[in-house]
Amino acid sequence: MNYISKFIVKYRIFKNQSISIKIIFARTGIMLAFLFGASAIGYIFHVMSLPEADIAIVYLLAVLLTARFIDGYFFGFWSSLLAAFFFNFLFMEPYYAFSVNTHSYIITFIVMLITALITSTLTTHARQNAIKAQEHEAEMKALYTLTNRLTDAADIHDIASTAIRTISDMLGSNVGCLCFDENGKPENTFIQQCSPAKQIWREISDPEEFRLRIEGLRTGCHKGGEFYDWPVYGKETTLGVIRISKEAAKMMNRTQVRMLHAMIESTALAMDRFRAAQQRQKINEAIVQERYRGNLLRAISHDLRTPLAGIMGTAEMLLNMTVQDERQYNLIKGIYRDADWLHSLVENILSLTRVQDGKLVLHKQQEAAEEVVGAAILHISRLHPEHEISVTVPDELLLVPMDAKLIRQVLINLLDNAVKHTAPQDEISVSVKKDNKENYAVFSVCDNGEGIETADIPNIFEMFYTSKTRRSDAQRGVGLGLTICDAIVKAHGGGIKANNRPGSPGAEFIFTLPLEGNDHELQ
Structure with a gap:
């Protein structure tokens, strides 16, 4: 299983590198297409003897379109420089040379370059803001979906299962989750996503050593040989650990890390809420049992008081009627002592119930x-x-x-x-x-x-x-x-x-x- 996961991750890295090179060539082609198109239009304007300012505006349009349809500042910056140089090379005297005869042309070139750079920067910045807004919307949607799923979870393991399914979808990796018990100790097994529709349980070799490793954590996660472990902290103790494969963790970008922390916090809140509900249920059950026990003790004690008082009274009367030398005297005295002991016990029980009830x-x-x-x-x-x-x-x-x-x-x-x-x-x-x-x-x-x-x-x-x-x-x-x-x-x-x-x-x-x-x- 580990070898297959490593192969898949390496294949994804190679595939992503190939895709990146293709994207760079594609974006470069789009930028050059806009510039060549602007040059063609500028040539038509030049033949029609239109002023150079009109041609400069066409190049500014090409820069604007490049910034609009291509992400990042890099292509916008280079399209600005190339547009300025194309304009100088093709449409300023002497033609087809990077030199000019008048100072006005130099001023025009500088103004055009600055205008193109500013336009490219503003357009790219606006596009990036739009992309960030879309990413933020996607994050909120993912967190909302996770929160809704966690609300329907039946127990701690169901919460862990829901969390790793959502995190696996976000990262495109098989994520695991190790739950801790109420005493803050890790369980012997953890659940891991192995496919979009299947989850498996895997064993922990040494839970105690794992607990000490997590307790001694000084950074955001523990970097192990197979997994990077992110703790899920509750209000009072560690609730669990989200386990992400080493290769997938290294590939995470800032957005994914931020999303991971947000999802871990949502998971911690759900686990804390479930543990608190369990604790309340136990407390309520204990209160009900204590109430039943108190009522039973009171009922028994009240029922015992009357016959015990009668036994003590009779025994005391018999003691007064019996000479100490007689054989039955010690027997009656023993009855009186045991009855008195029971009577004291009954009084203590009644006092205890009054104390517990605040009465x-x-x-x-x-x-x-x-x-x-x-x-x-x-x-x-x-x-x-x-x-x-x-x-x-x-x-x-x-x-x-x-x-x-x-x-x-x-x-x-x-x-x-x-x-x-x-x-x-x-x-x-x-x-x-x-x-x-x-x-x-x-x-x-x-x-x-x-x-x-x-x-x-x-x-x-x-x-x-x-x-x-x-x-x-x-x-x-x-x-x-x-x-x-x-x-x-x-x-x-x-x-x-x-x-x-x-x-x-x-x-x-x-x-x-x-x-x-x-x-x-x-x-």
């Missing part, structure tokens, strides 16, 4: 920080009496603008997380302090457990994220508690972070709440 409403009031902390510790101590929790609060009353119910939930989630990862004999502590410099309250929950894996710290507040390296005896979780904490704290204008305790085992969760309207996000 999390804060009822901020000045609340005493130690009271909110005490309520959270009381809740955890009732469920896990085997754990001791130490508390450190300021001596003076610390009032913090907050939604007490939500901040209590944050503390409960953090303490519950600490209990899951800490043995009963290990320390769990809660502290509250005021940062006077930044004007916010700092809450911290520390434990003496196994700590947080370094790889988990960046993702620990993500939804449904759970550590893959937890203890085998750690209590179960679904990765919603810390996500709820993050959402509630940020809704208050604060920030939250997690890290391992410096100098001792265990983890530390710190969150801040602004005082007196000072919004602060912890980094």
